Amino acid sequence: MKKWIPIKLIVPILLILVLYIVAIIIEQKELAIDLNQKNTAPSLTHLFGTDWLGRDMLIRTWQGLSVSLTIGIVTAFCSTIIALLMAVVAGANKKFDRIVRWMIDLFLSLPHLVTLLLITFTLGGGVKGLMIGLIVTHWTSLARVLRVEVFQLNNSEFIQASRQFGKNYIWIVWHHFLPHLYPQIIIGAILIFPHAILHEAAVTFLGFGLSTDQPAIGIILSESMSYLSAGYWWLAFFPGLFLLSITLTFQYMGKQVHRVMERNDRYDSGVNN
Amino acid sequence: MLTIKGVSYHVSSNRCLFDNVSLKIDNEIVGLSGNSGIGKTTLAKLIARIIPLETGSIHVEKSDAKSNPIQLIWQHPEQAVNPKWRIKRILLEAGEIDSDLLKKCGIKKDWLTRFPHQLSGGELQRVCIARCLISKPRVIIADEITTMLDGLSQVDIWELLIIYVKQNKVPMLVISHDEALLNRICDRMINFQKIVDLEKK
Numbered sequence: 001m002k003k004w005i006p007i008k009l010i011v012p013i014l015l016i017l018v019l020y021i022v023a024i025i026i027e028q029k030e031l032a033i034d035l036n037q038k039n040t041a042p043s044l045t046h047l048f049g050t051d052w053l054g055r056d057m058l059i060r061t062w063q064g065l066s067v068s069l070t071i072g073i074v075t076a077f078c079s080t081i082i083a084l085l086m087a088v089v090a091g092a093n094k095k096f097d098r099i100v101r102w103m104i105d106l107f108l109s110l111p112h113l114v115t116l117l118l119i120t121f122t123l124g125g126g127v128k129g130l131m132i133g134l135i136v137t138h139w140t141s142l143a144r145v146l147r148v149e150v151f152q153l154n155n156s157e158f159i160q161a162s163r164q165f166g167k168n169y170i171w172i173v174w175h176h177f178l179p180h181l182y183p184q185i186i187i188g189a190i191l192i193f194p195h196a197i198l199h200e201a202a203v204t205f206l207g208f209g210l211s212t213d214q215p216a217i218g219i220i221l222s223e224s225m226s227y228l229s230a231g232y233w234w235l236a237f238f239p240g241l242f243l244l245s246i247t248l249t250f251q252y253m254g255k256q257v258h259r260v261m262e263r264n265d266r267y268d269s270g271v272n273n
Numbered sequence: 274m275l276t277i278k279g280v281s282y283h284v285s286s287n288r289c290l291f292d293n294v295s296l297k298i299d300n301e302i303v304g305l306s307g308n309s310g311i312g313k314t315t316l317a318k319l320i321a322r323i324i325p326l327e328t329g330s331i332h333v334e335k336s337d338a339k340s341n342p343i344q345l346i347w348q349h350p351e352q353a354v355n356p357k358w359r360i361k362r363i364l365l366e367a368g369e370i371d372s373d374l375l376k377k378c379g380i381k382k383d384w385l386t387r388f389p390h391q392l393s394g395g396e397l398q399r400v401c402i403a404r405c406l407i408s409k410p411r412v413i414i415a416d417e418i419t420t421m422l423d424g425l426s427q428v429d430i431w432e433l434l435i436i437y438v439k440q441n442k443v444p445m446l447v448i449s450h451d452e453a454l455l456n457r458i459c460d461r462m463i464n465f466q467k468i469v470d471l472e473k474k
Contacts, residue, residue, distance in 0.1 A: 157352040160323050165367045165408055166339035179357045 009256035012249045016069070019246070023066035026059060039227075042234050049234035052227065060215050061239045067127065067210070068197050068217040069246070075134040075196035080189040082139040084181070087146030088173050091154050100147065107140045116199060121208050130209045134196045142188035146181060153177055183258060190254040194247040217243050274299055275320070275343070275412045275444050279329035282315055290315060291469045293329070298412070298444040302435065304455030305448045307465030313448045314348075316465070317416045320446070321345040334411045340367065344410035348417040350397040354389045360400055361385040367408040378403040378433055395426035402430065406437060413438065413445040420449070431458050 034054035042049040048057035090100035107115065116133045123129030153159055153176065162172050201218025203209035205225075210216050212223075217239055224235035277296040283289050290312040296303075307313055318324045320331055321343045336342045347353040354363045364370050364385075378399050389397055398418060405413065415434070419427040435458060438445045449455055455462055 157347050157349070158355045161345075161347070161353050161404075162355075162366060164321065164323070164341045164344060166341065167366070176355055179355075 006256060006260045009253065009260055012253040012256065015249060016246070016253070019062075019065060020069055023062050023069070026062060039232055042238075048238040049232075051223075051235060057220075057234065057238060060220060061217070061242050063215040064217045064220050064239065065242065065246070067214060068200065068243070071127065071131055071134065071200050071216070072193045072197045074131055075138060076189045076192040078135040079138040079192050079196075080142060080185055082135065083143035083146055083188065084185060086139065086143040087150045087181075088177070090147045091150035091173075091177075092169055097147075097151075100143070104140050104144055104147075107137065108144075112137055113199070113202060116203055117206065117208050120203055125208055125210070127210065127214075130200055130203060133203070134199060138192050138196060138199075142184075142192065145184055145188065149181055149184060150177060153180055182261065186254045186257055190251050193250055194243075197243065197247075274334060275446070276332040277320060277329065278331075280316070280319055280326065280331070281328045282312060282319060282324075283327065294468055295329075296463070296468075298446060300442045300444055301460040302438060302445045302447060302458060304459035304462045305446060305465050306450065306452050306455055306462065309450070311465055311469060313465055314416055317345055317414045317446070317448055320412075321414060336409060336411050338368070338409050340408035340410070342411035343414065344405045344408055344412070345414045345416060346398075346401055346405050346418045348420065350394065350401045351389060353401050354397065354404075356389050358388070359385065360387055360389070360392070363389070363400060364404050364407060367404045369407070371407065374406055375403060377437070378406070379429060395422050395430070398422065398426075398430060399433075402434065410443060413443055414448070415445060416448045417450070419454075420451075427454070 032055070034050075037046070037050050037054035038052050040046060040050045040054075046056050046058065048061060050056055051060070086100050086103070090097040116137045119133035119136055120129045123132055159172060159176055162176060167175075197217060200209060200216065201221050204212075204216065204218045205222035210219060212219055220239045221236060221243075224232070224239070227235050275296070275298040277294065279293045279295060281289065281292045281294070294316065305313055305316075315324065319326060322331075322341060323345065331343075333342050360380075361370070364375075380396075380399055380403055384392060384396065384400070389400075392400065402418070413434070419430055422430070431454075434445070437443070447455060447459055452462075
């Protein structure tokens with residue numbers, strides 16, 4: 001069998017990497033305010049148009065991407081880890097399970113945005129405060145899915161057989177649970193990503209998150225709200241499209257990761273190696 | 274040798290499945306028969322410590338292996354193995370693979386790289402038996418292990434198990450509905466219903 005290179009996986013990763021690196025580079029540049037050019041529609045000189053201060057929207061969007069991507073990725077990653085840990089702890093014994101269930105209920109019983117606002121406000125806002133707030137509030141739904149999954153595995157016969165062979169819980173988690181959980185984990189992480197970015201936008205819109213001089217996608221979107229009725233559609237359309245395509249790229253990447261991992265489960269890969 | 278003393282199981286606080294059951298198995302093959310739903314499998318799980326013991330005690334020779342000295346072979350082999358593991362990994366979970374033993378169990382080399390869904394029910398049950406034997410059990414409990422197999426596979430599987438058990442002097446408890454089968458392979462038969470009724474009086 002030929003060595004198989006997952007091009008479909010490498011392309012989206014490269015795409016996101018390039019976007020990210022370019023965003024970091026152009027972040028250094030200050031955007032000139034040009035009041036003669038304010039609120040111009042998309043043209044060849046300004047592909048995404050300009051805003052009410054005459055700043056080029058393409059550069060602003062791209063800059064905003066770096067902050068938003070960081071927030072999205074870090075939140076998705078950390079929330080997923082917390083969700084997985086919670087599910088594994090809940091599976092260890094009944095007492096822990098009750099504690100974890102209580103914590104999930106506690107976080108779900110409060111409105112998402114209110115908890116997020118409280119935590120972000122308490123931590124003093126900014127990227128760090130916002131990120132901690134997002135991480136702490138976004139693990140619950142995935143944790144609930146994973147907890148049930150662990151519960152089901154715990155009661156299956158092959159796990160009981162594994163215990164019969166003297167394997168401890170940590171070993172079982174690592175060797176039995178993780179291969180069964182990773183589809184849920186990957187999908188959960190990908191779903192948290194746009195959620196986190198949109199919540200970042202919401203909190204910022206309400207004035208508790210990032211400061212307005214920081215060019216995040218959320219800020220751009222919330223600012224454009226007041227100009228939409230005036231017919232300046234490009235202020236929201238292009239940044240929104242950008243966010244959408246990034247999210248879709250992530251989703252595609254997740255699907256490809258799944259495919260690459262599934263590849264080892266094929267019969268022929270084992271026979272020929 | 275396996276000694277069970279005064280084992281009970283309650284389905285709920287006021288309904289008792291069986292009470293104060295005692296059994297003693299020397300190096301022999303003992304058949305346990307009885308109608309459905311009277312707790313044969315539950316007893317097997319209690320003996321193998323898959324369900325925690327309420328009352329009574331279970332004594333068995335100590336072994337130095339990490340595995341439980343009392344090993345249960347399950348009724349449904351496809352549920353008793355991890356569907357995402359290759360056969361080799363499934364067998365390795367119990368301990369070092371002994372190619373001699375695999376040959377005795379009728380497991381072919383090329384099965385080792387396959388996944389459980391790529392084996393038939395009978396083949397998979399052989400894998401489960403081999404896995405059980407690899408862990409060097411002191412007692413084997415076979416819970417309806419050939420119910421879903423055709424006659425020929427049944428003969429093969431019982432032959433290999435009986436040879437192993439006689440050679441290694443391992444007591445075996447065979448649970449089945451099939452009294453004709455039990456009559457053929459067991460040294461002694463126990464009707465579970467009778468034990469349960471006896472203790473209830």
